[in-house]
Amino acid sequence: MVEFAGFAGVPDALVRAQLRHNGAAGREFVDALPARAALFLERWELRVTGPGMHGATALVLPVARADGSPAALKLQALDEESAGEALALRAWAGEGSVRLLADDAATGTLLLERLDEGRHLSEVAGADSRRAVVVIGELLARLTAVPAPHGLRRLGDIAARMLEAVPEALAEVADGRARRLVADCAAAVAEVAGERPAGEVGAGGERLLHWDLHYDNVLAGGREPWLAIDPKPLAGDPGFELLPALVDNFRAREVRWRFDLLAEAVGADRERARAWTLGRVLQNCLWDVEDGEQPAEVQLEVAELLLGGRS
Numbered sequence: 001m002v003e004f005a006g007f008a009g010v011p012d013a014l015v016r017a018q019l020r021h022n023g024a025a026g027r028e029f030v031d032a033l034p035a036r037a038a039l040f041l042e043r044w045e046l047r048v049t050g051p052g053m054h055g056a057t058a059l060v061l062p063v064a065r066a067d068g069s070p071a072a073l074k075l076q077a078l079d080e081e082s083a084g085e086a087l088a089l090r091a092w093a094g095e096g097s098v099r100l101l102a103d104d105a106a107t108g109t110l111l112l113e114r115l116d117e118g119r120h121l122s123e124v125a126g127a128d129s130r131r132a133v134v135v136i137g138e139l140l141a142r143l144t145a146v147p148a149p150h151g152l153r154r155l156g157d158i159a160a161r162m163l164e165a166v167p168e169a170l171a172e173v174a175d176g177r178a179r180r181l182v183a184d185c186a187a188a189v190a191e192v193a194g195e196r197p198a199g200e201v202g203a204g205g206e207r208l209l210h211w212d213l214h215y216d217n218v219l220a221g222g223r224e225p226w227l228a229i230d231p232k233p234l235a236g237d238p239g240f241e242l243l244p245a246l247v248d249n250f251r252a253r254e255v256r257w258r259f260d261l262l263a264e265a266v267g268a269d270r271e272r273a274r275a276w277t278l279g280r281v282l283q284n285c286l287w288d289v290e291d292g293e294q295p296a297e298v299q300l301e302v303a304e305l306l307l308g309g310r311s
Contacts, residue, residue, distance in 0.1 A: 010034075010059060017056040022077065029077045033059060036075055040109050044102055046073060053117055055230075057082070062114065070114035071101055078108035081211075081232040084152045086110060088233035091149045091208055096142035097228045098221075115227060119220035125249045133258050135226050136213055136245040137265030140238065143228060144266050148208040148235030155209070155236025159193040162186075162282055169289040178295050181303045182285050188307075189279030192237070192272055206235045214244035238266040239276030243284075243302070246277070250298050255305045274306050 010033050018026030037059075041048065045066040053060045058076035065071050076082050085108070089100035099113035125132035166186045173179040210217075211232040221227040242262045246255055263273040281303045285295035 011052070011054050014054040014056070014059060018077065021056060026077070033075060036107060036109065037061065037073070040073060040075070040104070040111075044073075044111055046071070046111075058230075060117075062117075063111075072112045072114050072117075074110040074112055076108050076110075080153060082108045084233040085231055087149050087151055088208055088210070088231045091146050092143060094223075094227075095146075096139050096224075097210075097231070098219075112229075113221075115219040115221045115229065117219060120216045121218035121226060122215035122249065125215045129249060129251065129254060129258075132215060132249070133245055133261055135218065136215070137262050139218065139226065139228050140210070140213060140241050140262065141265045141267070143210050143213075144207045144238040144241060146208040148206045148233075152208075153234040154206075155234055155240055156193060158234065158236075158283070159189055159279060162279070162286060163190055163193065165286055166282070169286050172289045174294060178285075178300055181300050181307070182282065182295060184307055185278040185282040185285070185303055188275040189282055192275040193279075195272075207238050209234050209236050209238065209241055211241070212244060213241060214248040216248075217244075237268070237272065237276050239263065239268045239273035240280055241266065242273060242277050243280040246302055247298050250301075252301055252305065255302055259306065278303055278306060 010030055015030050018030050020026075022029065040046070041063070046063040048061050049064050049070070050062040052062070058074055061073040061075070063071050063073050076085075083105075086100060086103040086105065089097060089110075089112075093099070094113070098115055100110060101113060102111040103109065121132055121135055124135070163186060166182070170179055170182060173182055210228055211234055212230060213228055217228060217230045218226050219229055242259060245262060246258050259273070259277065260270075263270050266273075268276075281299045284299050288295050288299075
């Protein structure tokens with residue numbers, strides 16, 4: 001544990017994750033956390049009220065503000081994904097998402113509305129997957145209805161880079177079935193990557209996307225039953241939003257109805273949504289290959305089901 005005033009320490013698992021994924025930059029982030037936490041606890045007049053929480057990229061401290069109201073201090077590694085989080089949360093203004101109370105652009109530090117970190121939508125999904133998917137669909141409908149603010153990553157740029165990486169990645173995929181499915185995903189996204197639906201910005205291809213709305217990124221809130229957290233925002237087509245809810249708590253027999261429900265919820269053309277979902281599968285497969293692994297079976301199953309369902 002790395003100790004600092006007001007909190008027990010930086011969790012060892014966060015330290016290991018940062019070193020594994022980010023190397024020297026991860027070490028720099030971890031080493032800077034004590035001073036950064038102290039700085040923002042003082043600047044925003046906060047008091048730590050309990051044990052911290054973390055994933056692979058951020059430490060979140062439960063805090064009380066000067067007036068006694070609860071909040072959450074999020075200290076995260078700054079990259080192109082986290083740099084857009086404040087932009088997205090400000091644009092959503094708490095409509096379907098956690099509220100942003102304050103932020104520091106230089107470090108990516110956020111002061112957020114306190115939600116119930118003990119109640120994730122994943123608890124619902126285990127018992128009633130349809131209800132959980134409906135909640136995701138309702139949240140995505142609200143979130144993707146918002147025009148993407150300037151300054152975010154663009155899905156079109158990401159898609160172009162993915163397609164450039166495909167030939168080299170295919171040479172590393174050993175299994176013939178996997179290689180064919182990855183190639184089919186690339187072909188599908190190539191059909192839509194250069195297109196933009198008719199309509200104004202924000203009503204077509206340039207909507208504000210969360211990118212990572214899986215069940216553990218939905219928490220119970222006091223002012224609404226469920227709210228989204230931890231966006232990795234970009235500007236693009238809402239069809240790119242569907243995959244996390246297809247693979248989370250994965251059940252192959254549910255992929256098609258989950259896809260149909262979510263595509264309808266965000267108002268996406270079904271074929272475009274299929275192509276962009278296959279593009280999201282492609283993104284994950286490319287990351288697997290980049291990490292020296294073969295494409296994950298769950299991604300291949302989703303691709304197979306969606307490609308097999310083409311009318």
